[in-house]
Amino acid sequence: MISKDLSRKESIQRIGSNLFRKHGYTTTSMQDIASEIGIKPASLYNHIKSKHEILVHLLMQGANLFVDGMQEIKSSSLRSIEKLERLIGLHVHLSVEHTDLMALMMVEWRHLENPEREQYAALRENYEANFRNILVQAMQEGDIREIDTEIALFSILTTLQRFYSWYDKHSDLNSLDLEKHLIQCLLGGIRV
Amino acid sequence: MISKDLSRKESIQRIGSNLFRKHGYTTTSMQDIASEIGIKPASLYNHIKSKHEILVHLLMQGANLFVDGMQEIKSSSLRSIEKLERLIGLHVHLSVEHTDLMALMMVEWRHLENPEREQYAALRENYEANFRNILVQAMQEGDIREIDTEIALFSILTTLQRFYSWYDKHSDLNSLDLEKHLIQCLLGGIRV
DNA sequence: GCATAAAACTAACGATCATTAGTTAGACTT
DNA sequence: AAGTCTAACTAATGATCGTTAGTTTTATGC
Numbered sequence: 001m002i003s004k005d006l007s008r009k010e011s012i013q014r015i016g017s018n019l020f021r022k023h024g025y026t027t028t029s030m031q032d033i034a035s036e037i038g039i040k041p042a043s044l045y046n047h048i049k050s051k052h053e054i055l056v057h058l059l060m061q062g063a064n065l066f067v068d069g070m071q072e073i074k075s076s077s078l079r080s081i082e083k084l085e086r087l088i089g090l091h092v093h094l095s096v097e098h099t100d101l102m103a104l105m106m107v108e109w110r111h112l113e114n115p116e117r118e119q120y121a122a123l124r125e126n127y128e129a130n131f132r133n134i135l136v137q138a139m140q141e142g143d144i145r146e147i148d149t150e151i152a153l154f155s156i157l158t159t160l161q162r163f164y165s166w167y168d169k170h171s172d173l174n175s176l177d178l179e180k181h182l183i184q185c186l187l188g189g190i191r192v
Numbered sequence: 193m194i195s196k197d198l199s200r201k202e203s204i205q206r207i208g209s210n211l212f213r214k215h216g217y218t219t220t221s222m223q224d225i226a227s228e229i230g231i232k233p234a235s236l237y238n239h240i241k242s243k244h245e246i247l248v249h250l251l252m253q254g255a256n257l258f259v260d261g262m263q264e265i266k267s268s269s270l271r272s273i274e275k276l277e278r279l280i281g282l283h284v285h286l287s288v289e290h291t292d293l294m295a296l297m298m299v300e301w302r303h304l305e306n307p308e309r310e311q312y313a314a315l316r317e318n319y320e321a322n323f324r325n326i327l328v329q330a331m332q333e334g335d336i337r338e339i340d341t342e343i344a345l346f347s348i349l350t351t352l353q354r355f356y357s358w359y360d361k362h363s364d365l366n367s368l369d370l371e372k373h374l375i376q377c378l379l380g381g382i383r384v
Numbered sequence: 385g386c387a388t389a390a391a392a393c394t395a396a397c398g399a400t401c402a403t404t405a406g407t408t409a410g411a412c413t414t
Numbered sequence: 415a416a417g418t419c420t421a422a423c424t425a426a427t428g429a430t431c432g433t434t435a436g437t438t439t440t441a442t443g444c
Binding site: 221222223233234237243 | 433
């Protein structure tokens with residue numbers, strides 16, 4: 001039965017993303033995942049091909065969330081400085097809604113092997129390049145002070161990429177307030 | 193002979209830190225470390241007690257670098273804003289001189305078990321608390337704009353903590369220039 | 385050169401783990 | 415009720431790995 005198989009497969013992936021995040025990919029055993037569901041490890045293979053497949057699927061799913069979000073913002077007709085604000089909002093939103101996925105994307109992608117590894121790296125670099133373009137353009141439009149582009153990009157991206165871990169300890173806070181404060185902190189400083 | 197034992201032990205630790213950093217703690221085998229040195233895995237145990245001991249030693253070593261650095265800056269008679277600049281310099285310096293250690297401290301501490309885990313966490317939290325104090329004090333001294341302390345602290349600390357990975361791709365750049373740019377980027381924005 | 389200790393080696397153990405093969409129970413279709 | 419398919423189970427395999435025991439080689443001090 002298709003629908004039941006899908007939901008079981010999805011629950012394997014959801015539980016996998018949570019355990020991978022909490023204990024790391026290699027440290028998490030199929031036993032761990034299975035017992036969390038309440039079945040035997042061998043039974044997992046009725047739904048998935050391998051442990052590695054779970055990781056690959058989760059990472060690609062996460063990457064696509066960023067690809068889609070970037071595409072929408074990039075192709076909008078906003079000023080570049082506003083695009084930057086939207087990008088911050090995207091990261092906050094994804095960190096809040098997909099915390100486990102974000103953690104995996106930062107930490108566990110090293111377990112990818114080619115060709116997935118290169119594919120993932122390409123998506124990441126593409127995202128970074130788009131981010132850089134928007135930052136540079138905001139500078140050219142005069143909305144941002146003249147600073148070292150690479151360092152500023154690194155600082156902003158790193159803060160956004162690790163935001164999920166900070167949010168973990170402050171998940172009582174309002175998502176919109178967080179976005180506002182983050183915009184003020186990351187852009188307020190470099191705005192002209 | 194003591195001195196030769198020490199240097200072999202130290203080389204195990206140095207190679208361990210490099211491999212742990214490149215491939216992760218669990219993925220790195222004693223075989224990997226041994227063959228990098230040119231001996232058999234079992235021979236490692238003439239110099240160390242366990243694989244885990246290597247990790248613990250490296251993490252504590254790294255943590256102490258920060259404890260010492262913080263102690264010196266904290267007890268100086270500088271203005272708080274200058275202390276912040278010194279802290280940025282400390283991170284740049286440690287990232288450049290101990291890149292592998294910095295990577296381990298960010299990623300592999302999760303493999304610690306109690307009591308080392310709590311001990312490490314305590315050092316980290318203590319460092320963070322000192323950083324927060326200096327930031328708040330700089331605000332009270334009027335050298336920094338009124339912004340959300342927690343978000344600003346998170347943003348600055350995260351950027352500094354991950355700087356090692358950025359430096360990895362830009363290791364041709366002058367350490368002093370990097371420090372200057374980072375100060376401008378992290379503090380220039382929030383300065384009054 | 386001889387004694388001693390450090391540090392290498394070989395061999396093996398025990399545990400864990402991802403995965404496969406083969407089997408059984410249960411649910412839905414006809 | 416019979417037949418079919420899904421998804422669970424048991425059992426086993428092969429591989430890896432950290433570590434230990436016991437032995438041999440190498441280097442050092444006298």
